[in-house]
Amino acid sequence: MDKILDIKDLHISFVTYGGEVQAVRGVNLELYRGETLAIVGESGCGKSVTANSIMKLIPSPPGKIKQGSIHFKGKDMTKLSNKEVRKIRGVDISMIFQDPMTALNPTLTIGDQLTEGIKQHRKISAKQANHHAIDMLNLVGIPNPDERMKQYPHQFSGGMRQRIVIAMALICEPELLIADEPTTALDVTIQAQILQLFQKIQRETGVSIILITHDLGIVAKVANRIAVMYAGKVIETGTRQEIFYHPNHPYTQGLLNSVPRLDQKGEKLIPIDGTPPDLFAPPDGCPFTARCPNAMEVCSRIYPFQTELSQTHAVDCWLQDERAKKYIASSL
Amino acid sequence: MAKYILKRFALMVVTVLIIATLTFFLMNLLPGSPLNEERSTNEAVQQNLEAHFNLDEPLIVQYVLYLKSIATFDFGPSIKQPTETVNSLLSRGFPISAELGIWTILTAVISGIALGVFAALKHNGLIDYIAMTVAVLGISVPNFVLATLLIQELAVNLDIFPAATWSSPAHMVLPILALATGPMAIIARLTRSSMLETLTQDYIKTARAKGLSPVKVIIKHALRNALMPVVTILGTLMAGILTGTFVIEKIFAIPGMGKYFVESINQRDYPVIMGTTVFYSVFLVFMLFLVDIAYGLLDPRIKLHDEGGG
Numbered sequence: 001m002d003k004i005l006d007i008k009d010l011h012i013s014f015v016t017y018g019g020e021v022q023a024v025r026g027v028n029l030e031l032y033r034g035e036t037l038a039i040v041g042e043s044g045c046g047k048s049v050t051a052n053s054i055m056k057l058i059p060s061p062p063g064k065i066k067q068g069s070i071h072f073k074g075k076d077m078t079k080l081s082n083k084e085v086r087k088i089r090g091v092d093i094s095m096i097f098q099d100p101m102t103a104l105n106p107t108l109t110i111g112d113q114l115t116e117g118i119k120q121h122r123k124i125s126a127k128q129a130n131h132h133a134i135d136m137l138n139l140v141g142i143p144n145p146d147e148r149m150k151q152y153p154h155q156f157s158g159g160m161r162q163r164i165v166i167a168m169a170l171i172c173e174p175e176l177l178i179a180d181e182p183t184t185a186l187d188v189t190i191q192a193q194i195l196q197l198f199q200k201i202q203r204e205t206g207v208s209i210i211l212i213t214h215d216l217g218i219v220a221k222v223a224n225r226i227a228v229m230y231a232g233k234v235i236e237t238g239t240r241q242e243i244f245y246h247p248n249h250p251y252t253q254g255l256l257n258s259v260p261r262l263d264q265k266g267e268k269l270i271p272i273d274g275t276p277p278d279l280f281a282p283p284d285g286c287p288f289t290a291r292c293p294n295a296m297e298v299c300s301r302i303y304p305f306q307t308e309l310s311q312t313h314a315v316d317c318w319l320q321d322e323r324a325k326k327y328i329a330s331s332l
Numbered sequence: 333m334a335k336y337i338l339k340r341f342a343l344m345v346v347t348v349l350i351i352a353t354l355t356f357f358l359m360n361l362l363p364g365s366p367l368n369e370e371r372s373t374n375e376a377v378q379q380n381l382e383a384h385f386n387l388d389e390p391l392i393v394q395y396v397l398y399l400k401s402i403a404t405f406d407f408g409p410s411i412k413q414p415t416e417t418v419n420s421l422l423s424r425g426f427p428i429s430a431e432l433g434i435w436t437i438l439t440a441v442i443s444g445i446a447l448g449v450f451a452a453l454k455h456n457g458l459i460d461y462i463a464m465t466v467a468v469l470g471i472s473v474p475n476f477v478l479a480t481l482l483i484q485e486l487a488v489n490l491d492i493f494p495a496a497t498w499s500s501p502a503h504m505v506l507p508i509l510a511l512a513t514g515p516m517a518i519i520a521r522l523t524r525s526s527m528l529e530t531l532t533q534d535y536i537k538t539a540r541a542k543g544l545s546p547v548k549v550i551i552k553h554a555l556r557n558a559l560m561p562v563v564t565i566l567g568t569l570m571a572g573i574l575t576g577t578f579v580i581e582k583i584f585a586i587p588g589m590g591k592y593f594v595e596s597i598n599q600r601d602y603p604v605i606m607g608t609t610v611f612y613s614v615f616l617v618f619m620l621f622l623v624d625i626a627y628g629l630l631d632p633r634i635k636l637h638d639e640g641g642g
Contacts, residue, residue, distance in 0.1 A: 055541060057537060057540060057541060086543045086544075086545065087543065088543070089540070089541055089542065089543035090541060090542035090543035090544075091543060094541065095538075095541040097534050097537060097538060097541075098534075099534060102533060102534040102535060103534045103535055103537075103538045104535055104538070105535040105538075105539070105553050105557070106535075106557070106631070106632070106633055107556050107557055107630065107631055107632060108552075108553075108556075109632075116542065116544065116548075116552075117542035117543065117544070120542070120543060120544055120545075120548075121543060152632040152633070154632070154633045165538070168538070168542070169541075
């Protein structure tokens with residue numbers, strides 16, 4: 001398969017008065033054409049920062065890419081000038097943000113906001129741009145698009161606004177769509193509609209999607225592959241089946257245990273005790289050690305090597321290391 | 333919209349009426365009258381004069397006569413300058429005051445917004461600190477102090493601009509500077525803080541994610557939203573500039589309306605006091621009305637009508 005995005009050893013820090021927050025600490029991610037990759041993790045694990053960094057949308061200062069590369073279709077985004085990045089933004093890569101209530105400019109009409117991107121990047125007339133925008137509104141399921149184009153964001157509901165934001169992101173036919181918690185601010189019925197919309201769009205346009213979320217329900221519905229992030233690192237990646245049926249990292253297992261399930265009635269939810277480590281001074285070893293039910297001595301000292309469990313499934317955990325297995329076997 | 337304007341118009345009439353009534357009775361509470369002076373006049377002459385200006389009528393009759401003059405916008409002759417009518421004074425003074433006022437507002441708004449935007453974009457940088465120091469100074473120094481300082485330095489010592497009067501563009505520089513600095517400083521500070529807030533909004537990120545140029549993001553997406561608070565205080569600032577013109581016109585010997593206003597109070601020239609007051613209030617109330625309309629145009633969420641109406 002065609003690799004569209006390749007992130008290698010990405011380090012991102014935010015320099016604040018209190019010190020340097022190491023938000024992303026060596027992330028490796030790959031994305032293939034036409035697939036949906038979900039990045040999951042709790043608040044502050046670095047998933048949004050990673051996503052924003054792909055288009056260089058991290059506010060700088062204080063944010064800074066310290067190390068690593070982001071190759072999009074062979075070009076290293078970290079080395080491009082701002083002007084070159086602007087030619088990619090909205091054209092090859094588009095982004096959808098969390099809160100549709102604030103993602104649209106309240107003082108401009110929907111039509112204006114939909115068409116300004118395509119007018120900027122393509123040499124087309126205002127009329128053609130309008131046509132495109134109306135097509136997009138049809139695609140995302142907004143009724144009466146002609147009239148709606150002249151309206152302002154406050155005249156739309158939350159779900160409608162998110163559809164508009166999606167239409168806006170798709171208008172230049174991007175190859176990669178990054179959705180940063182696109183359904184978090186919406187109620188459950190609207191969530192389901194928006195997710196169906198994502199699937200429809202992917203079928204019709206073949207766009208690759210990076211979906212950032214902390215909602216495992218969404219992940220189970222739409223993701224092909226999943227990357228679980230914790231304290232600025234990707235601790236486990238795998239296909240949807242691998243992550244949901246064979247989670248290998250104790251954190252992934254903890255996440256899955258803390259989600260209510262319809263097929264197991266009356267089971268108690270098991271929360272993960274404790275809080276994530278302070279990223280001002282991240283620990284040397286595995287950052288999950290303090291919360292891990294199976295932590296070993298080595299965990300707190302040395303960060304685990306990556307263990308490849310299958311071609312698609314990899315985990316950063318000492319428990320999966322060959323040597324740990326031998327040790328566990330001998331002690332039994 | 334039409335209903336809103338109509339309602340606002342009715343409110344404006346009431347406002348002007350209240351101002352006019354208050355001015356009339358306060359003016360009559362002042363000791364003395366326009367006709368008593370140091371030198372004693374003949375009793376008969378005095379009575380004739382009073383009759384001529386209707387000053388011998390009971391107060392309530394004078395009030396009704398005065399309301400009539402407002403309705404017809406004809407304030408009659410000046411008592412102290414018998415060759416002039418109030419209307420002729422106004423029509424001579426107003427263009428000059430308006431010129432001073434308009435240039436002052438333009439200067440204050442344009443430079444204030446520019447200063448605020450640059451300060452916000454270079455947040456915590458050198459430009460920011462310089463701009464905000466200038467702004468604090470501008471707010472703290474009263475315009476009459478600034479006016480005299482400007483005359484001393486730029487007119488007397490350096491001889492770049494003329495010190496007073498109003499005859500050429502060069503004459504206009506110092507009064508406009510003196511009058512515009514305060515409002516400019518207020519606008520600059522307001523624009524900066526509101527711009528800083530706007531730049532962190534999600535829709536700015538959306539605009540950047542579309543690949544728009546920084547200039548377009550700032551002017552099209554940020555500035556329009558950042559200017560809301562500025563438009564809100566524009567009405568108040570205009571009132572400030574208006575009263576500022578009294579002082580500045582006096583200092584720079586500018587023959588505008590402010591001069592007649594101040595003189596008429598000193599001389600108890602009743603028709604001129606009433607005429608200028610009503611004129612100023614109508615003007616200000618109308619400006620505030622324009623600001624409200626502008627607010628509605630800038631922000632589509634603000635609807636210019638009341639609940640139930642349209």
